Amino acid sequence: MKKYTDTGKKDTRSGFGDGLTELGKKNKNVVALCADLTGSLKMDEFKANHPERFFQVGIAEANMIGMAAGMTIGGKIPFTGTFANFSTGRVYDQIRQSVAYSGKNVKICASHAGLTLGEDGATHQILEDIGLMKMLPEMTVINTCDYNQTKAATIAIADFEGPVYLRFGRPKVANFTPADQNFQIGKAVQLQEGTDVTIVATGHLVWEALQAAETLNEKGITADVINIHTIKPLDDAAILKSVKKTGCVVTAEEHNFLGGLGESVARLLSTQHPAPQEFIATNDTFGESGTPEQLMDKYGLNASAIVAAVNKVIARK
């Protein structure tokens, strides 16, 4: 088994902030917009370095998305920053019409996604955003797993032409992917090789999948662990190749099973290579207040839940 070490817990939103800072220095066309959450999104440094390229729009997300769409006309690359809920549901039609349908090069950067937002509760814990965004034609949907990957993705999407939804989170979590990684949009990252089961994970659940794989390994079960940072376009080839080998799959995400990564994988498999699948995801529910750990435990989004799902799916082969 490959060994992955946590080089020190960091929040993925800081990966975004640091990536944006780097982009600011190397790409003059990058502009940033924020809706009264500059500190939460870690955009302070970009703002300090480039006040003329930073736009504080106030608590007005719809206006922010529209402005961002307009700024692309003439060659700017706008990065919008607010919480995931206010980056998607709040502004869905603005994104749909002015960004996606109009084919604008806007990077919608969304922090505090999912249950791990914690105590603020369900009004802020969106578990539907991947679904909302992946349903939009021509939208790229990325959900990164740690600080390093979020930083790399932030930098990479500036060079990609087209609308992108970049999803990350609030809490400090394990940082285990390489600092110098070459982030390739749409390309799955194989983290472990195994033969008994495929675990396809995204976001904060990738680290949990690695922990689960270690536990399973001790019991003689080997798992392919695949980090799907890009949910759309999905790396069909990587998933199919793995499931053809293992014969079953567990998908894991901090999102509703409706509309999430799991459904995308199910669609792929049902049309190309039917195989038993178990879903680690929330079960059509809103979240609630609590600490991130308590919530991930209560809603079954952790390594032990993945282990249980693996045992179940293997029995169904």
Added chain:
Amino acid sequence: MADYKALEDLVVQVRRDILRQVHKVNSGHPGGSLGCAEFFVALFNELMERNDTFEMDGIDEDLFFLSNGHISPVFYSVLARAGYFPVEELNTFRLLNSRLQGHPTTHEGLPGVRIASGSLGQGISVSIGAALTKKLNNDQHIIYTLCGDGELQEGQNWEAIMYAAGNKVDNLIVTVDLNGQQIDGSTDNVLPLGNVKSKFEAFGWDVMDIEKGNDLKAVMSGMKKAKEKTGNGKPVCVLLHTVMGNGVDFMMHTHDWHGKAPNDEQLENALAQNPVTLGDY
């Protein structure tokens, strides 16, 4: 009318409740909550005609909607102390499985809450809806709403503000917590609101100021005046001039305490400035 001294005592106790709630879970929003303590106390104990038991439909009583849901600590404290649920439940604020969610919600069935809020900018619309239903039901009672000043940056408010005046929704009193602060700084620095009074007036509202929004007497008499303005063909707007973090010297006149909890030492200091009146939960 409730005994004035008792209401003053309640204000101080509510401040304690706010501070203790956010301190315990090291999260939540003390700044805006503290600034609105007098308003909530006056509203729930002096102004609103309220039924003894909580029913979602609120027939034959005044209703209140909190649009700026992040100031839930003051809302919860005043609701509990008005008898909607046990005061001890304030101990569960923001904890797993609690009815006292980070932002108010109907989802867990907390008495006193009629709509979820937290995502800003939606409360005036909901209030208009409830006000229209009152009219359809021939119910003469009033809808009270509170929203933040930063919150007014959300465009939906202005859709609602236009609707309410254009359709003579005159059983509605929207109070704006004019504390001049939001998350990233002062409202002037983040996105200037301009002349809020003229804006509401230009949209056709009957607007009045309560200059001393942290003076209980001024709030009580101001809100009574606002109530007298209802029923005259125009929605009523009250600009409540408050100080964010009011009652705790180191929290006042800054946005720093918008959404930050005090540590142990800071709590002790803050509570010392607000000695127990009615008893802690």
